[in-house]
Amino acid sequence: MRRDIFQAIADPTRRAIIGLLAMQAMTPNGIAEHFQTTRQAVSKHLRVLTECEVVKQEYQGREIYYHLEIERMKEIDKWLEQFRKLWETRFEQLDNLLANLKKNKK
Amino acid sequence: MRRDIFQAIADPTRRAIIGLLAMQAMTPNGIAEHFQTTRQAVSKHLRVLTECEVVKQEYQGREIYYHLEIERMKEIDKWLEQFRKLWETRFEQLDNLLANLKKNKK
DNA sequence: TATATTTGCAACCATATGGTTTCATAAACA
């Protein structure tokens, strides 16, 4: 089974869970309150996120707090790096174009 | 059917295709040469990417050149923004910690 | 015109995905 950060963020509910956990660690029940699905469905999402190591569990009595592993998010950023150069170049080109237009106007 | 940039980049083959098209526009046949799957499988990936508007088609005779729409990549970057603050903060904290250690050493 | 090339699409298939309901287990509490 494919299990990487890109698959982790493919589902909108999982992205929302990641967003929640970015604010604070939460229990499955706490997370489930924010969604219309069952707690069990959220639990399955948490399993995927755990397998991708996007979240870490912290046992506290009978509760489990899920923490976001922010490091994993950097992997996406790293992949994006190759494109960032491209769109910055395009931005520069546009910038130069505008500068030239302004120049010619004078 | 869910069709967004996050689903587009969920598949490793599609990520590779996006990587190729970042370099230059290519035809389906040209793209397929880089993979072990059939041309038709690549074609299906291109369909998903087209539906997500990650690529654009340019007809040239019987060939179709696929171009990357770099703008779509920015959407990922935008979503990542919320986490970027977090990991930069953590980096600063680590930085401060190191600075303090250095200070106390003196 | 006849043939080869490029491509998309349909049909099919095995497996993955995301959800549900039901259950088992362990901790908290009366």
Next chain:
DNA sequence: TGTTTATGAAACCATATGGTTGCAAATATA
């Protein structure tokens, strides 16, 4: 101790996914 609470896991289901093979259509070429 018996009951409630928090959780994960299993079984099941409809649909999505990623691949294949076999076609049809349109363009290029002999």
